[in-house]
Amino acid sequence: MRRIASRIFKTQRQVKIIAGTDEYFGRGIISKSRSVKTDFMDSERLRLGEFPKNLCVFIGDCESLRESIGEILTCGDMSYRILSAETVTAGDIEICDRAVLEKTAEETAYDK
Numbered sequence: 001m002r003r004i005a006s007r008i009f010k011t012q013r014q015v016k017i018i019a020g021t022d023e024y025f026g027r028g029i030i031s032k033s034r035s036v037k038t039d040f041m042d043s044e045r046l047r048l049g050e051f052p053k054n055l056c057v058f059i060g061d062c063e064s065l066r067e068s069i070g071e072i073l074t075c076g077d078m079s080y081r082i083l084s085a086e087t088v089t090a091g092d093i094e095i096c097d098r099a100v101l102e103k104t105a106e107e108t109a110y111d112k
Helices: 039-043
Strands: 013-019 020-030 055-063 072-075 078-090 092-101
Touching: 020 092, 055 078
Parallel strands: none
Antiparallel strands: 013 020, 013 072, 020 055, 055 092, 072 078, 078 092
16 A cells, blocks of 8 residues: 655654654644544443543554554654544555554643
8 A cells, every 4th residue: 555644744843752762753733522422432431530531633654653552652842642533545555554642641630
């Protein structure tokens, strides 16, 4: 498959995934989830205390995203837990990587 995500998101902010002792880098956009319903919420139950308003969506270029579910993704001074991830394709072209993120506990205290 041909991958074009690196060209599309080359001017976006850098993100870093911390998986144990390994670090992976990528670029993309993180925005708050505007809808209550997401693909992740259809298939999984959230633990008590985790609310949809803490969910964000990442769109960008980060090939190691799918293997890093449950790990921490940082962008600037914000950190997020990766809840689900997928690659968005059109035919045989990989356009971008998409993930549902949850703000970490330290960050949610200020998001009221």
